[in-house]
Amino acid sequence: MMDFQLSADEEQIRDLARNYAQTTLAERALAHDAGAFPMETVKELAGLGLMGIKSPVSFGGLGGSNVAYALAIREIAKVCASTAVTTAVTNMVGDMLVHFGDDGQRERWLRPLLSGEFAAGSFALTEPSAGSDAASLSSKAVLSDDGSYYTLSGTKMWITSGDVAGAVLVMAKTDADAGARGISAFIVDPNAAGFHVGRHEQKMGLKGSSTVSLTFESVKVPAADRLGPEGIGFRVAMTALDGGRCGIGAQALGIAESALGGLLAAMPARKADDRALGTDQAAAFRIADMATRMEAAWLMVLRACALKDAGKVMSREAAMAKVFATEAAGFVTKTAMGLAGADGLRKDSAIGRAYRDARVARIYEGTSEVQRIVIARSLVRGV
Amino acid sequence: MDFALDETQQMIRDSVRSFVSGQVREPAMKWNEGHGDANAALKELGGLGLLGILAPENAGGAGLDVATLILSLIELATGDAGLAAMVAHHNGPALGHLLDADFSDKKLLSRFASGDALLCRATDEGQAHLDSATVETTATQQPDGGWQVSGSKRLVPLGTLASHAIVSAKTLGGADIHLLVDLSAPGVSRQASASLVGLSTCDLADLTLSEVQVPAAMTVGSSSRAVALGRLTTAAIALGVTRAALAAGVTYTLERKQFGKPIARFQPMQWQTADSATELEAAELLTYRAAWQLSTGDARDFAVEKAAVFAMEAAQRVADRALQMHGGYGYTEDFPVERHFRDAATLRLLTDGPDLQRVVIAKGLAQAV
Ligand SMILES: Cc1cc2nc3c(=O)[nH]c(=O)nc-3n(C[C@H](O)[C@H](O)[C@H](O)COP(=O)(O)OP(=O)(O)OC[C@H]3O[C@@H](n4cnc5c(N)ncnc54)[C@H](O)[C@@H]3O)c2cc1C
Numbered sequence: 116m117m118d119f120q121l122s123a124d125e126e127q128i129r130d131l132a133r134n135y136a137q138t139t140l141a142e143r144a145l146a147h148d149a150g151a152f153p154m155e156t157v158k159e160l161a162g163l164g165l166m167g168i169k170s171p172v173s174f175g176g177l178g179g180s181n182v183a184y185a186l187a188i189r190e191i192a193k194v195c196a197s198t199a200v201t202t203a204v205t206n207m208v209g210d211m212l213v214h215f216g217d218d219g220q221r222e223r224w225l226r227p228l229l230s231g232e233f234a235a236g237s238f239a240l241t242e243p244s245a246g247s248d249a250a251s252l253s254s255k256a257v258l259s260d261d262g263s264y265y266t267l268s269g270t271k272m273w274i275t276s277g278d279v280a281g282a283v284l285v286m287a288k289t290d291a292d293a294g295a296r297g298i299s300a301f302i303v304d305p306n307a308a309g310f311h312v313g314r315h316e317q318k319m320g321l322k323g324s325s326t327v328s329l330t331f332e333s334v335k336v337p338a339a340d341r342l343g344p345e346g347i348g349f350r351v352a353m354t355a356l357d358g359g360r361c362g363i364g365a366q367a368l369g370i371a372e373s374a375l376g377g378l379l380a381a382m383p384a385r386k387a388d389d390r391a392l393g394t395d396q397a398a399a400f401r402i403a404d405m406a407t408r409m410e411a412a413w414l415m416v417l418r419a420c421a422l423k424d425a426g427k428v429m430s431r432e433a434a435m436a437k438v439f440a441t442e443a444a445g446f447v448t449k450t451a452m453g454l455a456g457a458d459g460l461r462k463d464s465a466i467g468r469a470y471r472d473a474r475v476a477r478i479y480e481g482t483s484e485v486q487r488i489v490i491a492r493s494l495v496r497g498v
Numbered sequence: 499m500d501f502a503l504d505e506t507q508q509m510i511r512d513s514v515r516s517f518v519s520g521q522v523r524e525p526a527m528k529w530n531e532g533h534g535d536a537n538a539a540l541k542e543l544g545g546l547g548l549l550g551i552l553a554p555e556n557a558g559g560a561g562l563d564v565a566t567l568i569l570s571l572i573e574l575a576t577g578d579a580g581l582a583a584m585v586a587h588h589n590g591p592a593l594g595h596l597l598d599a600d601f602s603d604k605k606l607l608s609r610f611a612s613g614d615a616l617l618c619r620a621t622d623e624g625q626a627h628l629d630s631a632t633v634e635t636t637a638t639q640q641p642d643g644g645w646q647v648s649g650s651k652r653l654v655p656l657g658t659l660a661s662h663a664i665v666s667a668k669t670l671g672g673a674d675i676h677l678l679v680d681l682s683a684p685g686v687s688r689q690a691s692a693s694l695v696g697l698s699t700c701d702l703a704d705l706t707l708s709e710v711q712v713p714a715a716m717t718v719g720s721s722s723r724a725v726a727l728g729r730l731t732t733a734a735i736a737l738g739v740t741r742a743a744l745a746a747g748v749t750y751t752l753e754r755k756q757f758g759k760p761i762a763r764f765q766p767m768q769w770q771t772a773d774s775a776t777e778l779e780a781a782e783l784l785t786y787r788a789a790w791q792l793s794t795g796d797a798r799d800f801a802v803e804k805a806a807v808f809a810m811e812a813a814q815r816v817a818d819r820a821l822q823m824h825g826g827y828g829y830t831e832d833f834p835v836e837r838h839f840r841d842a843a844t845l846r847l848l849t850d851g852p853d854l855q856r857v858v859i860a861k862g863l864a865q866a867v
Pocket residue numbers: 204237238239240241243245246247248272273274275276318321326475478479480481482483484485754755756757761764765766767822823824825826827829
């Protein structure tokens with residue numbers, strides 16, 4: 116039988132995120148939008164367990180479901196999209212350590228990631244000339260003769276939290292001739308010699324998240340820090356993105372919710388004039404469409420999460436949820452801008468921020484075009 | 499029918515085009531944030547005669563037609579929409595209003611027409627919904643026939659730079675009235691508006707008028723042409739943004755390679771380019787037709803509103819696609835598309851929003867039946 120009821124654990128995790136977001140985070144959201152990295156916030160989120168929502172309790176996580184994860188990210192994004200993406204990426208790195216790591220790696224990297232000892236985790240796949248075509252990446256890791264370490268070189272781009280992370284999950288080629296199968300995954304210590312942080316991207320939105328390039332200049336990475344066997348790096352990345360895409364869908368819907376909320380909050384002020392909601396169908400119908408699309412998108416995100424919780428393959432559903440939710444957020448934020456009053460058009464208003472923040476969701480963790488390729492390919496191949 | 503520009507139109511368009519490539523396009527990449535960054539360029543445009551385009555030569559202006567104004571604004575907006583918005587506001591709804599209403603103080607008029615002084619038109623009062631243009635500013639007639647004006651106006655283009663504002667108000671009897679207010683008069687205070695999502699280089703101010711005395715001679719008649727010019731100049735700015743965004747998208751997709759080939763070879767990029775190009779063309783033709791009508795007489799068949807609704811919304815779609823074509827790079831300030839995306843969504847503050855104009859079209863069509 117179908118069940119749309121949240122479990123007690125899921126409700127608890129949602130409320131944990133909601134309470135923190137609505138109180139402490141709400142006071143800082145404007146400062147984050149002005150460009151301040153949420154350092155204090157990420158430490159506090161770790162203290163609450165929210166940096167490892169799905170990670171085992173024994174390592175400092177909350178042991179929650181994928182559904183709980185989406186609920187929590189949405190609550191955070193509703194208040195501060197920058198904090199939401201920083202949190203989502205750290206969770207993703209932790210999940211990969213849980214999934215592909217060994218006990219030693221979990222002790223060494225997962226524990227400090229979840230406790231807040233590390234401000235964040237980073238996921239480094241994209242390169243200047245390998246974006247949508249991530250498998251064509253050219254960073255390489257060469258194993259030493261004695262097999263004890265790799266020498267990593269290359270450049271990554273767009274790395275969220277790359278300058279503050281305590282652990283960076285890096286995808287690099289260990290076999291240049293094997294295409295995607297020649298890629299391996301490594302946990303890289305940012306304190307290692309040769310690890311350089313490049314410039315900070317100046318973005319339209321998500322201004323409180325940091326996005327940097329990273330250069331590895333013959334960085335020595337102990338062989339023990341390779342995640343899983345050689346050659347599975349691309350699979351690690353794609354697994355991470357299946358979960359990650361649900362997170363981005365949830366993030367986008369949280370942002371959309373803040374735009375709709377900003378619009379509705381300005382409505383009572385209009386009661387006096389004859390264009391007030393009810394007689395003003397331009398506003399009424401659009402608000403109805405916004406909410407309906409958000410609802411449909413949210414169900415798609417939850418379904419993808421529920422499939423993952425049930426241990427099913429859900430790449431197609433995750434891609435569908437991501438493209439539908441992020442495009443819904445694009446529609447909602449644009450429509451809200453079209454209905455906003457003078458205050459709503461302000462750069463720092465709920466609507467103004469949402470319009471700038473939501474736009475990236477159709478680009479990162481696979482553009483909308485890439486999601487459609489994933490969906491169509493899976494249908495054509497019948498998987 | 500003739501879709502060709504006449505010699506003067508061509509000449510003015512070309513000179514604005516070269517001004518934009520020389521003095522606007524590159525600098526605008528850095529103007530992005532700063533209020534006032536485009537003011538020097540605005541001044542230079544005044545020197546080129548672009549602040550009195552519609553004013554007759556004997557009134558100190560250039561004596562050109564609406565089509566020429568529109569062509570100039572399109573060019574300017576390809577470089578910077580905020581700068582174009584200031585030029586549009588002064589020439590169109592503001593000075594256009596004085597000219598249409600046959601304002602009697604010719605000396606003052608020639609100061610505006612020559613660009614020595616800037617003029618704004620203050621109508622919005624910043625209700626929750628920008629389109630609800632209820633006027634609460636009051637004008638009380640004084641024994642000497644002059645007026646005492648009180649109220650507040652928000653997001654007035656050129657509000658801090660202008661010397662005068664055409665202020666809309668209601669008389670005690672409830673009649674609409676427009677008064678030309680000297681912004682240095684006692685009782686006027688003005689403050690730069692808070693930063694908006696887009697059009698960041700456009701000077702905007704919130705005005706407060708408390709018991710400001712306005713001589714009877716400063717009464718300005720009403721002008722439907724001012725409203726039409728407000729709408730059509732906004733369509734022109736939207737067109738400039740559209741054109742710039744489309745060009746940026748095409749250029750980028752030809753340069754950027756993924757999967758071993760330029761992304762311009764992928765069908766989703768091709769569709770986006772083709773749809774954007776088609777929408778640009780449609781918006782241009784609608785706008786040109788309306789401009790032609792206003793150049794030769796009055797607007798008909800809601801050509802102005804149709805152009806404005808379509809062009810304003812097309813700009814948003816085209817800027818959105820262009821940003822998408824840039825992938826992550828489009829989200830950064832290193833490329834102009836993120837600015838086009840923000841500007842396109844902010845254009846509606848310059849005139850009635852598309853929703854209100856739709857109602858105007860529909861009501862007008864109903865009346866014609
Ligand atoms: C704020 C931000 C944070 C990010 N954080 C991270 C991070 O933490 N870690 C990380 O590894 N990466 C990160 N990224 C990178 C992000 O995932 C990439 O930007 C994204 O994958 C797109 O790559 P690209 O920017 O190179 O665009 P491109 O791949 O160059 O795409 C340009 C355009 O071409 C289209 N296109 C490309 N190939 C095809 C095709 N075959 N068919 C049809 N259309 C196609 C795209 O859809 C897009 O519209 C981040 C990006 C941003 C903006």
